[in-house]
Amino acid sequence: MEAAVDITGPSDQSEEAQTQQPGPSIGLALGGGVARGWAHIGVVQRLDELGIRPDVVCGTSIGALVGGFWLADQLPSLERWARAMTKRRMLSYFDIVLNGSGLMGGKRLEKAIHKNLPQTNIENLRQKFLVVTSELATGHEIWLMEGDLGEAIQAAYALPGVFPPRAVKGRWLIDGALVNPLPVSACRALGARIVIAVGLHADAFGRAATERRERYDNITEASGEGLEDAAKGKFAEKFMMRRLFHPSADNAPGVGSVMLASFNILMDRITRSRLAGEPPDVMLTPKVGHIPLLDFDRADELIKLGREAADNAMPEIERAMKFLA
DSSP states (O other): OOSEEEEOSSOSHHHHHHHHSOOOOEEEEEOOOGGGGGHHHHHHHHHHHTTOOOSEEEEETHHHHHHHHHHTTOHHHHHHHHHTOOHHHHHHTOOBOSSSSBSBOOHHHHHHHHHHSOOOBGGGSSSEEEEEEEETTTOOEEEEOSSBHHHHHHHHTOOTBTSOOEEETTEEEEEGGGTOSSOHHHHHHTTOSEEEEEOSOTTTTTHHHHHHHHHHSSOOTTOOTTHHHHTTTOHHHHHHHHHHHSOOTTOOOOHHHHHHHHHHHHHHHHHHHHHHHSOOSEEEOOSOTTSOTTOTTOHHHHHHHHHHHHHHHHHHHHHHHGGGO
């Protein structure tokens, strides 16, 4: 299979992929969810401990980040990085640019990824790994299965307006959550007979949203609460946090809150639509909807919720795996 595959609509590509990639039995789909994606760390840790070994892993956005570190045997490094995250440390990655194609240049985060993830190619990982991205020019779903893992991960989380698109093999690629937030279909295309999916939006608009509305009286789906205080002495960062997340004069939410909350709505609706036609065999749903999208400093809680979700799903996983015998 080529390093990048266009998915433009119904076609025979899934059938072709199954013919070319025989053998996998268990697929793991790791969905997007911004900071909530730290829950994926707990899920894959627990699956490892329980002896569940997927033959193919497909990741979108932060799901690609966690999946890539896991299959490169660098999950402990990612976990340490996540658990050490604070509001102030988050700000250290905010290399704000005013004349680029994204709010942030992304170079500081890129440096952090390279520090924690030794250079490796996707095709050399211990299991098959597929990174879901979107092509900016066409809107096509692009699957990356070869080439530099770090580069693919950065393309997978290149949220429009926040990070600049990544040029990979002559294409400008952006966050795959815009087209396939939970890549069950990719696992099926690679021949997985049983697909375990980890979705991070199941409770994003239920009771958790009601509680947020009652507490804050404005949109907090992408809350930047605490970031301005963490920017002490840094005028540019502090000004930008105020501009992005503070309500305007008429008490409307800040532009950053609106943008990321809208992205959350988009991911939720696309996920529901795609899962209606492409349901997984087992769906893990960590209860993370109460955590704002930018709360990367809550890794301890999110990892715990991921582990609990894996434990809760084990009876269903065991029933599904009986069909592989």
